[in-house]
Amino acid sequence: MIRVVIAEDEAPARDKLERWLSGYPDLEIVAAAADGLSAAQAIEAHEPDVAFLDIQMPGLSGLEVAAQLEQDRAPLVVFVTAFDEHAVKAFDLNAVDYLLKPYDKDRLSKTVHRIRERIEGGAPRGSAVQVARARTNTTERLLVPVGETLQLIDVATIEWLEADDNYVHVHTAARQYLVRRTLQDLLAQLGEQRFARIHRSTAVNVAEIQSLIPLFKGDYEVVLRRGGKLRLSRRFKDALFARMR
Amino acid sequence: MAVRPLSAITLPTPAPDEPLAGQRALYILWALFWALMIVVSVQDHVHAGGSRLWEPFLWEGASAIGATFWFLLQRRVAHRYDADLGEPLRWFARHLKWLPLVIATFVPAVYGARHAVYGLVGERYVHEPWPFVAVYESIKLLLFAGLWLGILFAFSSFAEWRRGQRRLASLERSLAEAQLAQLKAQLRPHFLFNALNTISALMHTDVDRADRLLARLSGLLRATLQTDERDRVALKDELQLLELYTQIMEERFAGRVTIEWDLDPDAADASVPALLLQPLLENAFKHGVEPSTTPVRISIRSERRDRELDLTVSNSGALPPAAGTGLGLRNCQERLALMYGAVARLMLSEASGVVMARVTLPYEEHRA
Numbered sequence: 243m244i245r246v247v248i249a250e251d252e253a254p255a256r257d258k259l260e261r262w263l264s265g266y267p268d269l270e271i272v273a274a275a276a277d278g279l280s281a282a283q284a285i286e287a288h289e290p291d292v293a294f295l296d297i298q299m300p301g302l303s304g305l306e307v308a309a310q311l312e313q314d315r316a317p318l319v320v321f322v323t324a325f326d327e328h329a330v331k332a333f334d335l336n337a338v339d340y341l342l343k344p345y346d347k348d349r350l351s352k353t354v355h356r357i358r359e360r361i362e363g364g365a366p367r368g369s370a371v372q373v374a375r376a377r378t379n380t381t382e383r384l385l386v387p388v389g390e391t392l393q394l395i396d397v398a399t400i401e402w403l404e405a406d407d408n409y410v411h412v413h414t415a416a417r418q419y420l421v422r423r424t425l426q427d428l429l430a431q432l433g434e435q436r437f438a439r440i441h442r443s444t445a446v447n448v449a450e451i452q453s454l455i456p457l458f459k460g461d462y463e464v465v466l467r468r469g470g471k472l473r474l475s476r477r478f479k480d481a482l483f484a485r486m487r
Numbered sequence: 488m489a490v491r492p493l494s495a496i497t498l499p500t501p502a503p504d505e506p507l508a509g510q511r512a513l514y515i516l517w518a519l520f521w522a523l524m525i526v527v528s529v530q531d532h533v534h535a536g537g538s539r540l541w542e543p544f545l546w547e548g549a550s551a552i553g554a555t556f557w558f559l560l561q562r563r564v565a566h567r568y569d570a571d572l573g574e575p576l577r578w579f580a581r582h583l584k585w586l587p588l589v590i591a592t593f594v595p596a597v598y599g600a601r602h603a604v605y606g607l608v609g610e611r612y613v614h615e616p617w618p619f620v621a622v623y624e625s626i627k628l629l630l631f632a633g634l635w636l637g638i639l640f641a642f643s644s645f646a647e648w649r650r651g652q653r654r655l656a657s658l659e660r661s662l663a664e665a666q667l668a669q670l671k672a673q674l675r676p677h678f679l680f681n682a683l684n685t686i687s688a689l690m691h692t693d694v695d696r697a698d699r700l701l702a703r704l705s706g707l708l709r710a711t712l713q714t715d716e717r718d719r720v721a722l723k724d725e726l727q728l729l730e731l732y733t734q735i736m737e738e739r740f741a742g743r744v745t746i747e748w749d750l751d752p753d754a755a756d757a758s759v760p761a762l763l764l765q766p767l768l769e770n771a772f773k774h775g776v777e778p779s780t781t782p783v784r785i786s787i788r789s790e791r792r793d794r795e796l797d798l799t800v801s802n803s804g805a806l807p808p809a810a811g812t813g814l815g816l817r818n819c820q821e822r823l824a825l826m827y828g829a830v831a832r833l834m835l836s837e838a839s840g841v842v843m844a845r846v847t848l849p850y851e852e853h854r855a
Contacts, residue, residue, distance in 0.1 A: 252740060301780055324684060325677045343687075
């Protein structure tokens with residue numbers, strides 16, 4: 243069974259997609275969301291194989307939802323849009339699937355056919371996430387779980403990131419969040435501008451660094467503006483020093 | 488066909504004149520003319536038994552130089568006379584006004600030059616008595632001026648005609664571009680394709696509703712295409728258009744928007760600029776309904792207060808950060824200023840969770 247999440251804010255359009263997709267015996271619609279945040283939550287909760295994301299949605303656009311997904315674990319994304327010339331160009335260039343509204347059954351069945359092929363062939367899913375990140379301002383907002391729901395936080399408020407297996411602890415002054423992402427993928431989303439790797443498992447918001455105190459063996463202690471202390475390993479020392487100069 | 492007000496269209500700067508080809512032809516003609524004069528003069532001279540060939544060259548050469556001076560002067564200032572090309576008599580009169588000065592400078596200069604050269608080679612330049620020379624040369628110059636002014640007039644007229652053609656072409660082009668931009672903006676591909684998708688969705692559940700929606704969309708497109716932006720329409724017709732639009736949007740955003748109409752019957756026949764409220768309503772949907780996950784209330788109000796007409800489109804919600812910078816509002820404002828000057832105004836405000844666009848304009852009854 244191919245598990246599908248649908249995200250579309252306009253009820254008639256959502257009904258149409260839902261009705262047509264449920265006509266395929268090998269597809270199972272596990273959730274239908276009416277806005278961006280619910281879509282992200284549904285993807286987080288159900289880990290579907292495929293997500294049909296309408297681009298224009300309240301709260302979080304389809305592109306913003308995709309941008310917040312982890313590249314390696316992301317579902318196969320099919321963007322749905324009425325008119326987005328530039329986005330469509332980018333989709334074509336990067337072999338990202340999309341549906342232009344209004345579409346007919348033939349067009350949808352082509353898409354479903356391609357989905358099956360890609361899933362069977364184990365094709366990489368990252369390109370939709372990459373295109374979405376390139377087309378949205380993902381370096382400024384991060385989607386984090388708060389209780390049962392997801393919430394957007396301002397990336398500038400993050401002090402440091404700590405990897406913990408396939409999770410990352412996101413430390414802000416107020417509290418910390420546990421995000422199911424690899425540190426590498428999170429840094430790819432947030433961009434090199436703001437964060438610097440200081441250890442195999444930690445990255446720091448450069449603006450939060452107050453001072454660096456040398457320790458033995460070339461390691462340093464990183465003192466944060468709000469008092470936190472982190473370890474800078476020798477491996478990352480030169481890169482950080484170069485950036486802080 | 489929708490047209491933007493003329494003042495809003497940036498006219499392309501007229502292409503620099505391309506007089507080069509025409510000017511060159513004129514100078515060649517001038518040179519050939521004087522070459523011919525010299526040849527004829529030499530022939531005459533030889534025919535009459537003259538032997539010293541430099542004499543005819545001197546006579547005609549001096550004339551050529553004197554005439555060329557005035558010719559070049561005319562070329563320099565020719566454009567000042569272009570405005571009169573439409574009235575040939577005036578054009579010729581303004582040129583001929585200078586003839587006395589031409590005669591007064593040409594004759595002494597040319598004869599002076601001839602006398603000087605003869606003097607240099609130790610000879611005497613023999614010619615008719617001065618009174619005769621004055622009359623003879625004046626008549627000759629008059630005929631000469633008549634001929635060349637005729638030629639110059641033809642050249643200038645042709646150049647002016649060409650300029651006019653080019654101006655017209657570029658004006659038409661920019662008008663067409665403006666029309667296209669307007670058309671594209673009004674059809675708003677997002678709106679159009681989403682509306683079509685709604686119809687395509689409804690078709691499978693409720694054919695009658697889909698059909699009705701299709702008819703409304705057609706009505707809206709037809710009205711948009713037929714309306715000239717400089718036109719004025721009766722408020723009730725403009726409101727009818729808004730109703731078509733809201734009906735389509737209510738289907739699309741089923742359950743997410745409610746529309747309230749609060750219309751003053753005394754205002755129904757007011758004359759308003761066509762498609763004035765449409766962009767305001769579009770904004771209410773775009774910035775009010777589309778980004779909201781909770782239901783939004785839109786209200787459309789008209790009120791006639793004696794000599795003034797008050798039209799408002801409001802929606803629950805907050806002003807977006809960059810409010811007032813969009814094309815729709817600016818277009819609206821420009822049109823109001825163009826049609827009514829300072830007496831009409833458009834204001835955007837936000838108070839207690841309601842965003843309101845209000846247009847105030849003088850009340851005039853619409854005449855069909």
